[in-house]
Structure formats: structure tokens, C-alpha cells
Amino acid sequence: MTGRVVRLLVGLVIGLAGTAVTAAPALAVDSAGAAAPALAHGADAPAGTDFRSSVVGFRPAVPGLRARAIEAGARLELTNHTGRTIEVLGYAGEPYLEIRPDGVYENAGSPAAYTNRTLAGDTPVPAEADPASPPRWRKVAEEPVARWHDQRARWVGAGLPDPVRADPGRPHRVADWVVPLRDGTRNVDLRGTLDWLPPPSPGRWWLAGLIGAGLIGLLGAVGTPGLRGTPAPPGTPSRHPLDLAGEHGTTGGQGTTGGGRDTTDGQGRASGRGPARVALAALCAVAGLGAIALAVGRVADGTADGLPAVLAGLFTGPRWATLSGLGALVVAGYAMTRRSAAGFGFALTGVCVGTFAGVANGAAFANSVVPSVWPAPAYRWLVLAMVVLGYGVALAGVLRLRAARLSAATAPASDQRGDDQRGNGDDQRGNGDDQRGDAGDQRGPAPATRGSKP
Structure with a gap:
């Protein structure tokens, strides 16, 4: 089940990213022929120009x-x-x-x-x-x-x-x-x-986004022994295979988990907050706020009708960036409560933020003028942050889901080895009982022999 989810998510990342990258050059063309009513709110604004x-x-x-x-x-x-x-x-x-x-x-x-x-x-x-x-x-x-x-x-x-x-x-x-x-x-x-105005060099920005996303994605490997080719410590697996809080940890008799990142009580319930998960939740929240800030900047650039018009425009203009940002904030709060499926939430919302708030605005890397109230340099850095944080959090979520699958696969084998060992012990104790019984039978006739003498 988890393996299929991971493969589907990776395919979604590649598909959405490829679609956005393909569409970005077309969006970057200044004065391209997108049609809209002359006095309507700007649905045909270019993604960038020089x-x-x-x-x-x-x-x-x-x-x-x-x-x-x-x-x-x-x-x-x-x-x-x-x-x-x-x-x-x-x-x-x-x-x-x-x-x-x-x-x-x-x-x-x-x-x-x-x-x-x-x-x-x-x-x-x-x-x-x-x-x-x-x-x-x-x-x-x-x-x-x-x-x-x-x-x-x-x-x-x-x-x-x-x-x-x-x-x-x-x-x-x-x-x-x-x-x-x-x-x-x-x-x-x-x-x-x-x-x-001369345009910036887009290659440097995209390279920085790739490297930054990879570095943040390494948080998904923190405390996940399954990703380093070693099985998780034997014991009881976490209560849900997608639970980010205990996805790579197991509970022992007194409640310590593998990796030393999270702790559990004696019944295997998660408690405390793992540093890697807290960091991912914080980065996810920052990504959500950044996506909303990008959307607000674009909407405010095209309207002067006050706050109500800007709020309405968030869901009629850059709606996908807005929804991605809101989703990221929800997932960040959800993860901090140590609930199940937070790893999947990181992966999914990370892809959405990176695609709809990052790559979709990638024309800022190739153009010197952008359709936003934010200054072009600040807007460009904000887009870069969305690429880095979005895809970085998504990669970390995918790695943690994979670690959860590996831990779930190794836990039954550990349990089986324990059962075998306990069974062998029972057999040994049974043999000992049989041996003691035989010894008793041999000692039993001796008194009768002594009593038969005159």
C-alpha cells in the first residue's frame, strides 16, 4: 500500500513539474495574445517582461x-x-x-x-x-x-x-x-x-532551487535507519504505517523509539516532538505563508478596490497558489499534533506549493519586471523560496514514507524471530520436564525393594 502511494506521489511530482516547466516560457512572453474583457480584473497579465x-x-x-x-x-x-x-x-x-x-x-x-x-x-x-x-x-x-x-x-x-x-x-x-x-x-x-531592463540569468536561480530543495529533502533521512540500509530496531511498529511521528521508530518495553528522535509511552503511543518533524512542520508553515504572500502581491497589483477585493481575488485569480498555501499551513499544524499520515501531507502540499507558487511563477527568474506589488528582487527571492521549500518538503515527505514502508516490512520479521526464540525456549523447558519425570520414575521403585526384605 505505502509503496504504491510513494510511486504515485513521485509520478505526480514529475508530471506537475514537467507541465509547469513546459508552460513557464509561454507565460513569460510579454504581451502574448491572452484575451480578457477590457475592464475586467487582470486575468491576462503576463508572468513577466523586460x-x-x-x-x-x-x-x-x-x-x-x-x-x-x-x-x-x-x-x-x-x-x-x-x-x-x-x-x-x-x-x-x-x-x-x-x-x-x-x-x-x-x-x-x-x-x-x-x-x-x-x-x-x-x-x-x-x-x-x-x-x-x-x-x-x-x-x-x-x-x-x-x-x-x-x-x-x-x-x-x-x-x-x-x-x-x-x-x-x-x-x-x-x-x-x-x-x-x-x-x-x-x-x-x-x-x-x-x-x-536587462533580464536576470535564469540558470543560476533554477540551480539554486534544485540544490536548496535537495538539502531540505535530507531532513527526510534524519533518524530513518531504513534509508541507510539497516533495519529498524526490533519491537512493536508504530500505530500507522504513514505516521510521521513514529514512521521509522519502534516501541520497546519502556517506550523508546528507533533513531532516538521521538519517544513513546509504554503502550506505544507517540509523545514528544522529533526535531526533524518539527523542522519540516516549520518549513511547511513558512512555505504556506510565502505562497499566500505571492498570491496577495499579484492580486493587489491588479486591483485598487480595498481589502475585500483582494481577498476575493485570491480565489478568482491565483487560486491554486492560495489553496496550496492554505493547505501547507493546515498540514504544518496537523503534523505538530503528531497525527498519522503527516508524511503524506508534507509530500503532497510540498509538491503543490513548489509547482503552483514556485515553478508557475518561474518567469521571474528570466524577466526583470513582474506582475506584483512586491519589488522584482524580493518577488524573485520569494519564488525561489517556494521552489526550495515546496519541493524540499515534498522530497523529505517521500523519503519518510519510504522509511515507514521499510520499517513496516522489517518489523514482522523481527516479531517472527522473537516468536521462534520463545518457541524454542518452550520446547527446551518441555524437554527438561520430561527428563525430570523420567528421573522420578527411576527413583520410585527403590523403596519397594527395600521393604520386601525380611
Whole structure:
């Protein structure tokens, strides 16, 4: 049973990791053609890019108006707290968006309403979308916050700009961009910059992740004699073959376990906390918190609607990273209570954290700009931590499951040897009784012989 579980888990690790690694390069492509509604929460944000789009400000300044580039520059966000209507103009100077106090309205007659629906800008523009026609406003958001793809604030050319191609190893100012706005009858420019930032070397990060995961995985071999080719000490096996607390230990008459890592009472119940298991539980908890922090950073980057929107976005955006983090926290607490199947929980949640919070965000290792509110260097180190902790804890869990299987296999043999020894002792005691009986029979007739003499 345990062997099949281990083989299934190893296959799951390889399959999920291979799928994520295969998908990571595609996610890393800047401005790839993933489609989403123009004003929806950012489901089509790129996993990373090397072009940084930054908002400089408004000219002239408008108190109560705030703008920023979100989702690694994939979209612009404009928040209007002026109490007036702010209009965003399209590519032909036509009315495109109106951010009013009661929400956001889109002009269905603006070609920009269709072009800006995707990162690539490849949505067909219907014939009735004429920039010279009167606006046909439709409400698309309830809050005075507009988010939209804008090709004026991103690099949409084929290939790299010439200066970048000539010297990609240093930063370059690619463009100064302007998005025209209108505040009543006054024209306002939303100004920003577009820069090229050299990407990091991904190989070094992946190598560090591999080495770190392997080192943490060694915790699975601490105090597990079955992994070193020696059988577990003879005695009574733990109460559950997947019990991490006693998975490689056995109970003797006074309750000590193999490996010297955990202790048991006289009835074989686990007590105390093994250092390796406590360390794994702590690392699992850290991995869970890190996965949730990654998810929060991505969601907060794409919304300015407050804490409730961020919490809701955790389960509508990076939901798998969120669920993996929550699962890791549950398993960490579960393991600290010394319950059965904690080893399997370590292995499973470790795979999920390493895959959905680590490898799935691996574009951070190859790109200089990431879709998160966390600074790119901090985000990159956090992703590395998820790879190391996730797969490291998973490897430790698999090793401990294997040790449990080996211990369960050696314990019956030890019991059988003890039974044989006890049986031989009984046979020897039986032979001794027979010998004493024969001696008694020989001594019995002697008095009768003496009594027969006259």
C-alpha cells in the first residue's frame, strides 16, 4: 500500500513539474495574445517582461486623480476622486472612456474599445465603430476606477528596439508615452516612460532551487535507519504505517523509539516532538505563508478596490497558489499534533506549493519586471523560496514514507524471530520436564525393594 502511494506521489511530482516547466516560457512572453474583457480584473497579465512602463504624472496636475501601470505594464489604472467626469481619449482622439463619480462608461463606437480588449490588440473592430460617430456610452464598472490595455504605454513592435538589440546588457529608455485625457473642457496629459531592463540569468536561480530543495529533502533521512540500509530496531511498529511521528521508530518495553528522535509511552503511543518533524512542520508553515504572500502581491497589483477585493481575488485569480498555501499551513499544524499520515501531507502540499507558487511563477527568474506589488528582487527571492521549500518538503515527505514502508516490512520479521526464540525456549523447558519425570520414575521403585526384605 505505502509503496504504491510513494510511486504515485513521485509520478505526480514529475508530471506537475514537467507541465509547469513546459508552460513557464509561454507565460513569460510579454504581451502574448491572452484575451480578457477590457475592464475586467487582470486575468491576462503576463508572468513577466523586460519592459517597465511607469507613470510619471499628469500635466497639468489634477488633484484627486491617480494613475499607475499594473500587471507588469499590461494595463493602466486610472482612479478618479475629483467628483467630476474624466474622459480618456482613444487612438484617433475620440471619446473612449468616461470615469464618472458613479462608475466607468465605455464608448461602444470607439475602435479603442475593441483594440484594447487584448494585450496583442488583435480583436476585430466592427464597421459601426466609427471614431467620428456620436458616443454610445455603456456602463462597465460601478466604481470610478478604470483599467485598460493601452498600446501607447507598452512596447508592441516586432522584436526588440534597435538600441536594445545593439546592447541588451544595459538599461535603455525606449519611449516617453502620453495618454490624452479631458477634464471638462481642459486637456490633460497622462505621461509615463517605457524602459528596457536587462533580464536576470535564469540558470543560476533554477540551480539554486534544485540544490536548496535537495538539502531540505535530507531532513527526510534524519533518524530513518531504513534509508541507510539497516533495519529498524526490533519491537512493536508504530500505530500507522504513514505516521510521521513514529514512521521509522519502534516501541520497546519502556517506550523508546528507533533513531532516538521521538519517544513513546509504554503502550506505544507517540509523545514528544522529533526535531526533524518539527523542522519540516516549520518549513511547511513558512512555505504556506510565502505562497499566500505571492498570491496577495499579484492580486493587489491588479486591483485598487480595498481589502475585500483582494481577498476575493485570491480565489478568482491565483487560486491554486492560495489553496496550496492554505493547505501547507493546515498540514504544518496537523503534523505538530503528531497525527498519522503527516508524511503524506508534507509530500503532497510540498509538491503543490513548489509547482503552483514556485515553478508557475518561474518567469521571474528570466524577466526583470513582474506582475506584483512586491519589488522584482524580493518577488524573485520569494519564488525561489517556494521552489526550495515546496519541493524540499515534498522530497523529505517521500523519503519518510519510504522509511515507514521499510520499517513496516522489517518489523514482522523481527516479531517472527522473537516468536521462534520463545518457541524454542518452550520446547527446551518441555524437554527438561520430561527428563525430570523420567528421573522420578527411576527413583520410585527403590523403596519397594527395600521393604520386601525380611
